[in-house]
Amino acid sequence: MFIVSLTYKVELCEVDQYIEAHISFLETYYAANKFIASGRKEPRTGGVILINAQDKAEVDAIINEDPFYIADVAHYDVTEFIPTMAAKEFEAIKDLI
Numbered sequence: 001m002f003i004v005s006l007t008y009k010v011e012l013c014e015v016d017q018y019i020e021a022h023i024s025f026l027e028t029y030y031a032a033n034k035f036i037a038s039g040r041k042e043p044r045t046g047g048v049i050l051i052n053a054q055d056k057a058e059v060d061a062i063i064n065e066d067p068f069y070i071a072d073v074a075h076y077d078v079t080e081f082i083p084t085m086a087a088k089e090f091e092a093i094k095d096l097i
Contacts, residue, residue: 001036001081001096002059006074007046014073021067029062036093046074052096056080 008015026049029035036050053059059078068074086093 001083001093002051002053002056003079003081004049004051004059004063005041005046005077005079006048006068007077008074010073012044015068018067018071018073025066034062036096050081 026035026038029051034052036052038047038049040047051059051062053062056078063069063076063078066074069076083093083096
């Protein structure tokens with residue numbers, strides 16, 4: 001599992017030009033059962049995506065399809081994460097690895 005932290009490199013008005021395409025990208029990978037959760041940072045300086053992927057190469061391939069990446073409006077920081085404990089309601093997350 002991977003935590004992808006996006007940090008915007010440009011003003012929000014430029015980011016917003018790509019928001020609809022980015023949402024479509026997110027929906028594609030939710031439908032493929034690759035994305036677990038996502039959302040914006042507060043304050044709105046970027047976002048976070050929790051990805052169920054086999055390895056970093058798969059994460060990189062997914063990121064390369066993000067309209068934010070293609071337009072070069074965000075920086076991506078990728079962290080591999082192996083959940084070993086979870087709240088009772090989220091224990092299934094441990095089975096994703």
